[in-house]
Amino acid sequence: MLALGGLGVTAVMGFVMVFIITAWFGNPLPVLGFDQSPEQPIAFPHTAHAGSEPLLNTDGSPKLDADGNQLTGIGLDCTFCHRTVTSTNAAGIPPVETCVTCHRVIGATDSEPLTLLRTIGLGEDPGPIQWKRVHRLPDHVRFVHEPHIRFLTAAGNTDVIANRDEAAILAGTQMDGSVVAAVTCSTCHGDIKSQEQVAQVEPLKMGQCVDCHRKNNAPTDCTTCHF
Amino acid sequence: MVTAAERVSSHKWGMVVDVDRCTGCQACVMACQAENNIPLSTEDIYRQKRTFAWIRVERYWYGDFPDVKARFIPIMCQHCENAPCEPVCPVFATYHNTEGMNVQIYNRCVGTRYCANGCPYNVRFFNYWEPVWPVSLRNQLNPDVTVRSRGIMEKCSFCVQRIRRGVREAARDGHDLQDGDIGTACTDACPTNALVFGDYNDENSRVSIMAKDDRKYTLLDALNTDPNVLYLAQVDATGGAIGGHD
Known part of the structure; x- marks a missing residue:
């Protein structure tokens, strides 16, 4: 009996150790609410908006519209909705107004997320959507x-972009060698346009920031980020 | 090519306080409080003698009644080059950076309070309590500045968030940083321009020109702390200079 209790304690301690070590080196295990991909109030698919691949249902079958045609992502630029990302601190969540500009008419009327969006944006009492960060x-x-975007988009710095989508970078390269802002996001956010529900794929810990700052001769004084 | 790291360290930020112009209006104190999310110094905090003021206006009376005159000296962190607070910190939470600023890194601070004991100017403040704001003021907090929690030492940062923003926006818009582009909350609020902020490495900046003034003195000069905050002594109407170490 005593031996079993000891095993239990060892198992619990082992689990705690594994959790702490994984959380130290990367993203924590997706348990006890540490999931890096929270459910959003509206199931907004980045695949349909930012992606340009054919859309699939959750069971893997092709997603078809009412006439039986294959639906594909429309390949919007990230900055179409996250407008302030190239000019200021926050990328910015678009107001509901931006969503309903298109979805007033576009999109099936029996779709559950779109019905919810139209209720929030065009209903009796329009208000913001409480997105989870x-x-x-x-x-x-x-x-x-x-x-960061200014640095990554500049000509000659595009090698620094991580989690690269070579085709997108080639398509987004300008005459002077600089690239459009949207292809740089993958460095920290991963491949958002293939994610149905957005998850944090990079650990985004200080070590990652400092490594990149050192490699690229960016300031590493504490007050660069902490004040 | 000038690298980003060199560009940042090519500044030496500092402030010049013209005591002759100070009217003691406390606008700097209020501006600092609002800009830097400083906890409210309520009556019970005052009775504990734990009030916060990253910048304070000290008042001195000169002369005998009825020829009495009030003198004011705004005092904030002096950002000393030989700072007594820095070597005593066991975790390097306070150190001197390459821009001439004595900086406080809140997430490193473990709250030993050695630095506050070392500081001869009494400009470091310790969070003995979790700061609380009334509901009406919660949306007033500045998102560019960390809200310090209990157990953290804090002090004037030369509004480093404004320096960072100014340098960043100049780079974004593709022009060089001009003298006067960056102001701290207190210098921007000062109605008589008694407080002037700038870059000592820029020979033509207002602070560099004012630093050559004959009235220049530093607080507690004998301690050889070599502050980056300079004071210009008050000149009395009768001709005598008041203040300084003469």
């Missing part, structure tokens, strides 16, 4: 999108 940094970190 996925990429969250601690409160003592001041991250600003603008200089």
Whole structure:
């Protein structure tokens, strides 16, 4: 009996150790509410908006419209909705107004997420959508999108872009060698346009920031980010 | 090519306080409080002698009644080059960065309070309590500044969030940083321009020109802390200078 209790204690301690070690080196295990991919109030698919691949249902069958045609993603630029990302701190969540500009008419009327969106955006009492934040940094970190995108889009710096989509980078390269902002996002956010429900794929810990800053001769003074 | 790291360290930020211009209006104190999310110094906090003021206006009376005059000296962190607070920190939460600023890193601080004991200017403040704001003021908090929790030392940061923003926006818009582009909350609020903020490495900046003034002195000069905050002594109407170490 005593031996079994000892085994139980060892198992619990082992689990706690594994959790702490994984959380230390990367993203924590998706247990006890540490899931890096929270359910959103409206099941917004980045695949349909940012992606340009044929859409699939959850069972893997092709997604068809009412006339039986294959639906594909429309391949919007990230900055179409996240408008302030190239100019200021936050990428910005678009207002419901941006969504219903298109979805007033576009999209099936029997779709559950779109019905919910139209209720919130065009109903009796329109209001904001309470999106759950996925990429969250601690409160003592001041991250600003603008200089990072300015650096990554500049000509000659495009090698730094991580989680690359070579085809998109080639298509997004300008005459002067710079690239459009949308192909740089994958460096920290992973391949968002293939995610049905957005998850945080990079750990986004200080080590990752400092590694990149050192490699690219960016300031590493503490007050660059902590103040 | 000038790298980003070199560009950042090419500044030496500092402030010049013209005591002659200060009217003691406390606008700097209020501006600092609002800008930097400083906890409210309520009556019970005051009675504990634990009030917060990253910048304070000290008042001195000169002369005998009825020829009495009030003198004011705004005092904030002096950002000393030989800072007594820095070597005593066991975790390097406070250190001197390459831009001439004495910085406080809140997430490193473990709350030993050695630095506050070392500081001769009494400009470091310790969070003995979790800061609380009334509901009406919660949306007033500045999102660019960390809200310090209990057990953290804090002090004037030279509004480093404004320096970072100014440098960033100049780079974004593709122009060089001009003197006056960056102001701290207190210098921007000062109605008489008694407080001036700028870059000592820029020879033509207002602070560099004011630093050559004959009235220049530093607080507690004998301690050889070599502050980056300079003071210009008050000149009395009768001709004598008040303040300084003469």
